Amino acid sequence: MASDLKNLPDVQAEAGFLGLPIHRVGVTDVRYPINFDSSGSAQSTTGLWEMAVSLAGDKRGTHMSRFLEILSEFKGTQTIDTLREMCADIRDRLNAEDAFLTVEFPWFIEKVAPVSNRPGKLDFDVKISVATGGSMATEVSIKVPATSLCPCSKQISKYGAHNQRCELTLSVRFVDGATISLEELFLIAESSASAPLFSVIKRDDEKHVTEQAYENPKFCEDTIRDLAESLNSDERINSYKCSVENFESIHSHNAFAEIASGWKHF
Amino acid sequence: MASDLKNLPDVQAEAGFLGLPIHRVGVTDVRYPINFDSSGSAQSTTGLWEMAVSLAGDKRGTHMSRFLEILSEFKGTQTIDTLREMCADIRDRLNAEDAFLTVEFPWFIEKVAPVSNRPGKLDFDVKISVATGGSMATEVSIKVPATSLCPCSKQISKYGAHNQRCELTLSVRFVDGATISLEELFLIAESSASAPLFSVIKRDDEKHVTEQAYENPKFCEDTIRDLAESLNSDERINSYKCSVENFESIHSHNAFAEIASGWKHF
């Protein structure tokens, strides 16, 4: 085997090569299990991974298989810190200037129905991106489902008010040394909407959330401003981008609003 | 070119071959334009096509390129009849026992807002499937978006009632010689929900639809029963399958209900 490796030409390592530098090259759409710990509570699920490096102009190709090996070698529970270590490991083992790692997975928050106290889990999407070159940058993104109810509809109608599911997307970068758990980020986003969602709801819970939404009508614009203000006043957050999308019950299209502060893409 | 064709071995036409009969073999995920006419009004859009034939046990392979040629040769406006002809053409030109053709595309219905009378278009998904062997079978499927409002929520709450977008899916086979336009099928489905959608809505329209939904609360179960009853009493319809899915505004999951009558898949 070792002799085969020596004899097979290494086409990626062509001598004397010169081409444009490549900003990111790697593997994407990689499914692999992840056991992730968000401040003490770990969940196991399947992650969707992307790993890449920058490539200098004098290298024809990167070492694609090493990404998968590094991923396969990891044992145990991941945290934001271990993901940063994996990213630094990628940079070293692929001899690159910069490395990039992203993992997306569903996360569950324990919920208790507001009147019946019945327990249940609510799911939301999480995406963690890490980049390392000279320094390390980390982004945590979540998508939070909630209820939105229209103020205009409420105000002008004899009874009722159109409401619908909405989705808040929140991407943050933390101040150095700071962090916010997934659950806390979830609650910051959720509290900007008209009412929260629950998976297990009995009739007295349904009455409660229906009235809560009706008492708390919000346009997209109100929701996104409330969310942005929470983020502006949170000292752990360095920069953010947030948006809300309403799956309007009276239209087949959606309404949305977006605010960003100091946001720079990788 | 002709000489090349003769000299290149025809691997699909292997002599003396014997294997299992294949029920369907062909091409899928084919995007190709379509100008479709539903009872006098034509629209141009992009269709997603699938074309297949059955294959006898003594043939190693079908003639994949002929599907694309038949599609490319068609000029002009399609109707359900021309799609049936195309399907029969596929059967003939591929020397098959059975042929199958499906095309999916978005369709637009002209709507007028209920109070302001503003015009607008509402989009819905259409899928037409044709099969021909001994005889011809045709299925028309549509997905219709509408508003649904919860009776329980309305009944038990001081004010308000959770509502959301819902989607009705309706697949029908017509009695021989009968047909129903896409627009009419759309209206049959839409009228089973709590309220219709509009793309262009001004404030007096918003008041109207909010109140209309509130006055017309329906569970999934109510909606699907109303739709099934309309279909049962329509003499043009031979068999059907219908379902409704509510994108519940108080949950992150959906509720659904389904009724079928005499439905047999191709």
Place this chain on the structure above:
Amino acid sequence: MASDLKNLPDVQAEAGFLGLPIHRVGVTDVRYPINFDSSGSAQSTTGLWEMAVSLAGDKRGTHMSRFLEILSEFKGTQTIDTLREMCADIRDRLNAEDAFLTVEFPWFIEKVAPVSNRPGKLDFDVKISVATGGSMATEVSIKVPATSLCPCSKQISKYGAHNQRCELTLSVRFVDGATISLEELFLIAESSASAPLFSVIKRDDEKHVTEQAYENPKFCEDTIRDLAESLNSDERINSYKCSVENFESIHSHNAFAEIASGWKHF
């Protein structure tokens, strides 16, 4: 709370109601964790669930929240047997004639690269459906990725042969008392293609799989016939439906083929 429940009208339990029977009504698009055991090896991931019951004509609505409660109450590792028990539990607790349960999740099979022996995991999609009425029916479906190489392209070209990723979909119902693990079903499907996939590949593995695919050219038609023959001769299998789809490297559309034996949808 108990008094609230008594006082809030139970709209779903309307007395004297009469409407069409509903074939399936329930919840769908429910994300919830699952720890699944396929013959001794358990994996944790996130499942996409659907749970439903039939509804008699004299009942206006079902008990939607009970589905989520039953799901939330389950603790521990799921197997096909526990999923059947959950389905029976749904039927009982919702007082229904029939109950239906489906869960979809990604599964990982341990792979070892053919020459370097490097370990890695390969992911594939699993869907398990259970229905219970008078009797129990179970379907296991998997989607297996593999490599396919074109015989015609190989035969007629001076060198090379177009190849691509393909996806085999296999749905089976077992003979009473029999079962086949997910891993074994995976290997049955995979062995019908031109060559298997690996996530971790070094250069000598790459040489091996490239040559293996070239030595094993198969049309869609060949692959599906080989798969169907394996299934026909497997005494544990009562009925099946299988298909293969090639993401053709020379086209922007896909080729596919399908064989079914004794297959009846739920």
Place this chain on the structure above:
Amino acid sequence: MASDLKNLPDVQAEAGFLGLPIHRVGVTDVRYPINFDSSGSAQSTTGLWEMAVSLAGDKRGTHMSRFLEILSEFKGTQTIDTLREMCADIRDRLNAEDAFLTVEFPWFIEKVAPVSNRPGKLDFDVKISVATGGSMATEVSIKVPATSLCPCSKQISKYGAHNQRCELTLSVRFVDGATISLEELFLIAESSASAPLFSVIKRDDEKHVTEQAYENPKFCEDTIRDLAESLNSDERINSYKCSVENFESIHSHNAFAEIASGWKHF
């Protein structure tokens, strides 16, 4: 009706309001027909639209219905210029500082098979984004499918070489006054891959493209460098971002590479 409009409170136009400025607020996921002209050849299809404006801190809400009205009022054929005018119209009629418009649709390029000369269409995705504030910015993005063949696999294997479908994504901003047709952008991207795709292929075409790919092996890295060099030397282009993704036939994940030059998101 007019009196209703006067009497119904205008909740969005709340006096004395003060909140955070909103960067973008509007409607998304809007399906609406489009007849688009790319340098003289028009095609009709269905577009997916997004329209938004910025909102000052002293305005509680924007005028959501006006977006749909502006879209509905447009008659005739769209070009990049008419889309810019529509965007400017949105800014004026919603009294906004900035307006944003995006439309995505499939486009077809006429292709002729390389040996048989058979005609056929190849589909690719197009997205046009326009932003106007002080000045106008326009981005044209396309996704081009092609064939990629691996140099390493070719070099080290006795015969064959793994190949697969790949997808090149190209986003460009033009120098003021310059433009490039969709068809030309398509060909710039396509020529960077190992071989082009065709929808209609006969056997002598299949031989040709198989050999062409084999004679033109390219890593992701090679392809993206070739594409970036074409763009660097094109004086009509001001800035760009391009990437290629290979749906690897020997893996279940994908490989990708990306280069950007002067690229700033809206």
